[in-house]
Amino acid sequence: MTLPPRPALPAVTRVRVPPVKSQGIKTRIVPLIMASIRWDGQGRWIEPFLGSGVVAFNVLPQRALLGDTNVHVVALYQAIQAGRIGARTVAAHLAQEGAKLLAGGEDHYYAVRDRFNAGGNPLDFLFLNRACFNGLMRFNRRGGFNVPFCRKPERFRAALVTKVANQVAWVEQVLAGRDWVFQVADWADTLGAAGAGDFVYADPPYAGRHTDYFNRWSDGEADRLAAALRGLPAGFACSMWLENRYRRNDAVARWFAGYPVFTWEHFYHLGATETLRNAMREALVVSPGYAVAGGVPCGAAPLPVVGAEVGWTAPLE
Numbered sequence: 001m002t003l004p005p006r007p008a009l010p011a012v013t014r015v016r017v018p019p020v021k022s023q024g025i026k027t028r029i030v031p032l033i034m035a036s037i038r039w040d041g042q043g044r045w046i047e048p049f050l051g052s053g054v055v056a057f058n059v060l061p062q063r064a065l066l067g068d069t070n071v072h073v074v075a076l077y078q079a080i081q082a083g084r085i086g087a088r089t090v091a092a093h094l095a096q097e098g099a100k101l102l103a104g105g106e107d108h109y110y111a112v113r114d115r116f117n118a119g120g121n122p123l124d125f126l127f128l129n130r131a132c133f134n135g136l137m138r139f140n141r142r143g144g145f146n147v148p149f150c151r152k153p154e155r156f157r158a159a160l161v162t163k164v165a166n167q168v169a170w171v172e173q174v175l176a177g178r179d180w181v182f183q184v185a186d187w188a189d190t191l192g193a194a195g196a197g198d199f200v201y202a203d204p205p206y207a208g209r210h211t212d213y214f215n216r217w218s219d220g221e222a223d224r225l226a227a228a229l230r231g232l233p234a235g236f237a238c239s240m241w242l243e244n245r246y247r248r249n250d251a252v253a254r255w256f257a258g259y260p261v262f263t264w265e266h267f268y269h270l271g272a273t274e275t276l277r278n279a280m281r282e283a284l285v286v287s288p289g290y291a292v293a294g295g296v297p298c299g300a301a302p303l304p305v306v307g308a309e310v311g312w313t314a315p316l317e
């Protein structure tokens, strides 16, 4: 007997943006990711590499297990979930620190950065995330946040404070009615909790790039992740870079030969001008039985671009 195909995830017309910004954020391709996956929502949505959380916060499953090694991202969501911070506290904090930034300039930014590195207050994390250069999230070898100031002391105008507070209010609302667990964990521990009926979305760091305290990644680790995904009792989708103008990630076909794969191209800017616009192709491998029609069996070379072309302005990882 053939079972009917699993239902597709709901279509997203407007991507909701969570309060955390990061360089690897999937905001622009969330609709493409979701349009590629079939899952009935009966088990848990599991993300071993949560990052900003933008994918989970658009899929909106009833139950989720969301892990990351970055303690600050996890602590922020846990604090909102536990009601320790909310839209009002965030608005008050950003308005207060924004006024001090306007008066004190970069000295105040670096004072908050030192305070955050000593105490790890999630409210300071949100402030730094919006006041730092390019919305980057980067930590030094000792785990200290080390992104310089964006040099815009007037950054925290009322409109920005309200925008971030609204994003936090929305996160509060989402978490209130759902069974979501946020955990500081290595990907292998989060993945180890996946069972039949769950669905795993994996968005690992790009191998060989970023040497960040929370974001180290090697080819060996990528191999182990691929093996673990292939052995899962649950469905999965895994995002990977496929190629840019200099390199191609041949490991994708080696790891997932025959799996349905969706690819799309997006652009990122290395500098302020259009001349430094670079194309990057990205792949989403989906486990058989969980992919919508239209994926190309991995290993068929060259993989065509089946997704829409997506503009990309934030720096890539």
Ligand SMILES: C[S@@+](CC[C@H](N)C(=O)[O-])C[C@H]1O[C@@H](n2cnc3c(N)ncnc32)[C@H](O)[C@@H]1O
Binding pocket: 022, 024, 025, 026, 027, 048, 049, 050, 051, 052, 053, 054, 055, 067, 068, 069, 070, 185, 186, 187, 188, 203, 204, 205, 206, 214, 215, 216, 217
């Ligand atoms: C590409 S980002 C995920 C981006 C996310 N999908 C988004 O749209 O914001 C990769 C994430 O993996 C986390 N990470 C790196 N190494 C990890 C590990 N060994 N275990 C779990 N998480 C890890 C990083 O802290 C980072 O948040």
